[in-house]
Amino acid sequence: xxxxxxxxxxxxxxxxxxxxxxxxxxxxxxxxxxxxxxxxxxxxxxxxxxxxxxxxxxxxxxxxxxxxxxxxxxxxxxxxxxxxxxxxxxxxxxxxxxxxxxxxxxxxxxxxxxxxxxxxxxxxxxxxxxxxxxxxxxxxxxxxxxxxxxxxxxxxxxxxxxxxxxxxxxxxxxxxxxxxxxx
Numbered sequence: 001x002x003x004x005x006x007x008x009x010x011x012x013x014x015x016x017x018x019x020x021x022x023x024x025x026x027x028x029x030x031x032x033x034x035x036x037x038x039x040x041x042x043x044x045x046x047x048x049x050x051x052x053x054x055x056x057x058x059x060x061x062x063x064x065x066x067x068x069x070x071x072x073x074x075x076x077x078x079x080x081x082x083x084x085x086x087x088x089x090x091x092x093x094x095x096x097x098x099x100x101x102x103x104x105x106x107x108x109x110x111x112x113x114x115x116x117x118x119x120x121x122x123x124x125x126x127x128x129x130x131x132x133x134x135x136x137x138x139x140x141x142x143x144x145x146x147x148x149x150x151x152x153x154x155x156x157x158x159x160x161x162x163x164x165x166x167x168x169x170x171x172x173x174x175x176x177x178x179x180x181x182x183x
Contacts, residue, residue, distance in 0.1 A: 105130045126161045
């Protein structure tokens, strides 16, 4: 059974002064945070102390580098998650908008299909033009510049059709009244 050895040992310091270390076990001495084999404390030269201090001084750089790598990895993961969430949300809104325009055009085309007057034919032609613009919007490539141009053309065509049909373009009031209904 080992007993704690309480003898003090004098060790030279960089400044030329001496310091004492106390041995905690019979096999090892404590030198700060690094255990040193018993009996080697007196043999420490300036080179060993310099290595110890170099390790302490370089620890800041090492920890900063590790922190940077960890932060960079976490930031990359977080950025991908946020980007995916934003892309999904934006894509869903755009898809919903284009689907609304398509449903709007089909519904009005069906309503005006049996009317034969000149004004109704002009409206049907505008609705068919709106459907043609919807078909030309490139939905397969979300990063395409043509997608934004096509969406702008689609919105302007929708405004034109709403003007011809004497229909308000702001449907938010209709959506709110539908949400208030319960069955």
